[in-house]
Amino acid sequence: MDKMPAWADVLLVPLVSLILAAVLSALVILGIGENPLEALNYMIQGALGSTYGWGYTLYYATNFIFTGLAVAVAFHASMFNIGGEGQATLGGLGVALVCLALPWPHWTLALPAAIIGGALFGAAWAAIPAYLQAKRGSHIVITTIMFNYIAFALIIYLLNNGLKPVGQMESSTAKFPEGAHLPTLHDMLAVIGIPFSKAPPVNISLFLALAACYGVWLLLWRTPLGFEIRAFGKSEPAGKYAGISPTKIIMIVMLISGGLAGLMAINTVMGEAERLVNNSVQNAGFIGIAVALMGRSHPLGIILAGLLFGFLVQGGAELAFWTSIPTELIVVIQALVILFTGALDNMVRMPIEAVFTRRRLAQAGRAENTPRTPGNSPPPTTAAE
Amino acid sequence: MDFATFLQILDSTIRLATPLLLACLAGLYSERAGIFDIGLEGKMLAAAFLSAAIAFVTGSVWLGLLAGIGASLFLSAIHGIASITFRGNQLISGVAINFLASGLTVLIAQSWFAQGGRTPALTDGGRFSPIEFPFAEAILPVPVIGPVYEGLISGHTAIVYLALLMVPLSWYVLFRTRFGLRLRAVGENPAAVDTAGVNVIRLRFTAVAICGVLCGIAGAYLATALQAGFVKEMTAGRGYIALAALIFAKWRPWYALYACLLFGFLQAIALRFQNIDIGAFTVPVEFMDALPYILTVVILAGFVGKAIPPRAGGEPYVKER
Numbered sequence: 001m002d003k004m005p006a007w008a009d010v011l012l013v014p015l016v017s018l019i020l021a022a023v024l025s026a027l028v029i030l031g032i033g034e035n036p037l038e039a040l041n042y043m044i045q046g047a048l049g050s051t052y053g054w055g056y057t058l059y060y061a062t063n064f065i066f067t068g069l070a071v072a073v074a075f076h077a078s079m080f081n082i083g084g085e086g087q088a089t090l091g092g093l094g095v096a097l098v099c100l101a102l103p104w105p106h107w108t109l110a111l112p113a114a115i116i117g118g119a120l121f122g123a124a125w126a127a128i129p130a131y132l133q134a135k136r137g138s139h140i141v142i143t144t145i146m147f148n149y150i151a152f153a154l155i156i157y158l159l160n161n162g163l164k165p166v167g168q169m170e171s172s173t174a175k176f177p178e179g180a181h182l183p184t185l186h187d188m189l190a191v192i193g194i195p196f197s198k199a200p201p202v203n204i205s206l207f208l209a210l211a212a213c214y215g216v217w218l219l220l221w222r223t224p225l226g227f228e229i230r231a232f233g234k235s236e237p238a239g240k241y242a243g244i245s246p247t248k249i250i251m252i253v254m255l256i257s258g259g260l261a262g263l264m265a266i267n268t269v270m271g272e273a274e275r276l277v278n279n280s281v282q283n284a285g286f287i288g289i290a291v292a293l294m295g296r297s298h299p300l301g302i303i304l305a306g307l308l309f310g311f312l313v314q315g316g317a318e319l320a321f322w323t324s325i326p327t328e329l330i331v332v333i334q335a336l337v338i339l340f341t342g343a344l345d346n347m348v349r350m351p352i353e354a355v356f357t358r359r360r361l362a363q364a365g366r367a368e369n370t371p372r373t374p375g376n377s378p379p380p381t382t383a384a385e
Numbered sequence: 386m387d388f389a390t391f392l393q394i395l396d397s398t399i400r401l402a403t404p405l406l407l408a409c410l411a412g413l414y415s416e417r418a419g420i421f422d423i424g425l426e427g428k429m430l431a432a433a434f435l436s437a438a439i440a441f442v443t444g445s446v447w448l449g450l451l452a453g454i455g456a457s458l459f460l461s462a463i464h465g466i467a468s469i470t471f472r473g474n475q476l477i478s479g480v481a482i483n484f485l486a487s488g489l490t491v492l493i494a495q496s497w498f499a500q501g502g503r504t505p506a507l508t509d510g511g512r513f514s515p516i517e518f519p520f521a522e523a524i525l526p527v528p529v530i531g532p533v534y535e536g537l538i539s540g541h542t543a544i545v546y547l548a549l550l551m552v553p554l555s556w557y558v559l560f561r562t563r564f565g566l567r568l569r570a571v572g573e574n575p576a577a578v579d580t581a582g583v584n585v586i587r588l589r590f591t592a593v594a595i596c597g598v599l600c601g602i603a604g605a606y607l608a609t610a611l612q613a614g615f616v617k618e619m620t621a622g623r624g625y626i627a628l629a630a631l632i633f634a635k636w637r638p639w640y641a642l643y644a645c646l647l648f649g650f651l652q653a654i655a656l657r658f659q660n661i662d663i664g665a666f667t668v669p670v671e672f673m674d675a676l677p678y679i680l681t682v683v684i685l686a687g688f689v690g691k692a693i694p695p696r697a698g699g700e701p702y703v704k705e706r
Contacts, residue, residue: 142632343468343475
């Protein structure tokens, strides 16, 4: 199985994919008549050049860590949860209902309740596709896509009928009570005397996301259930033979996945907007797929990938602000990252594997002195020795 | 509701069902050959943009159509290389294609036309014009038949009739030709097809290319027939509705027509009436929007007949094990 060392799998392959995506992105920027280096400079300045920029980068990263974890947990059970978008939308509903239910006296009380609300609603939205997959064999990818669209329609309906305060024009809920206001990073760092920009919405949810990463790591690699999930993911027949119930695993994994996606709403709905608006997720559910792929479905990788995508979104927003490049550039970059780290993974992996295989053979002294042509990609059959 | 209103709704049903039908048949070829395609949306969007852009620049809708098909084929090629050549995950490839189209269309539109990510409005030569059937005016006074012939059967653009013709054609190709038999076999059991000496890779690429052409026509129809020009995200989930229709139709051409007409009808009603009063309660327009998806989930759940996808769908073919 070991075609290449672990470091190559974890670092080299994603890095090469990322470079390929970056090169193509640069070509796209050139194609629309702009300077890629200048664009990169604007992005770095805008996203990382100040605590203001960092604040937004971390805010977006928080969203992507949640949705990335959601996709990753499902990936470990060999399931593709493409419904993070809908689950996070419903999570927003859960958070909003909790926040509006009581005149919360303090965020320390409101936050745990909102966590339960967001996770519960997100999990509930994943539960139906999970049940249909487990019991009726309906393909989870298709059902979760359908549930995304059902969720959008449901939220628009609810916002216009019932959730919107009487007499308000804009379709959103009322503003949450003062006591549901989460401390921002500015507030928290001020306590220990570190100055941080007041404007960005990054808040305590960032630490909740990091805690979720730790929780997922514990679950997957330190509990019997996590072992069952990963075993089931590697081989369903083997898992069944070992007495693992597919129904149980599918249900549990999808509930966790949906719950994690729902938790994203703590950051956006409770932390930033402080009311539920339409389209509060803004593609974060889909970007979670890229984050999970990039991070190799490992919590640590997801944190790094989440930061990268947070940087892209914030940098892209600044880029659009200072130049004539629209923010859609970031969507293209995200697409290229998904393409190279996900769909074209083998294109990057096979040549690298071949290089390592050849080197090992050479070291073992079994290889003939065949002329090495660096850079060419051998056919897949030689890589699969 | 009077007869004229009813006819108008049926008329817009046909117009709204056409892009769904083309995209649905596109998905049919691809998925029957074992290549899942959730990138229908992105391909339509790319085609919509490039067809509108080229039709505007050249003033010829036909050149626009060709350009649209080209854009869609380009994305199909990416999907084919990722999922057939490099045996990547077909779903992830589809997600990437949807992202790519959504970003690139606006980026290029802004760079070319600087109108906020849209193309300028198309004028006469840049759009498909309706085809009037003979005697449409003459028999209009005849009750029922006249208005049906004039308003419903005649007066659509060429692509509408093309899409309708594609249904029997697809049925014939898939179920009555050797190519179709092989295409379906490659989606069920590629190893058997390979053993018979047929090139699995080439067959799957052909299917993906057919899918690209049909998605291209669907996208061009959106921008140059249904509307006059490209606007950001103009497909508005139609690729996913087409996917839903494909499952609803259980991967069969004639059922695809019925499913697309049904979903087109739902769209037409949602467009025409905002909320529908049925005696005691009101059906909100959001429910009409969500209905195609709800119906598909019900079908997928197997409560109303079972939708069984092609057996080798989504799995890359590895020649040697």
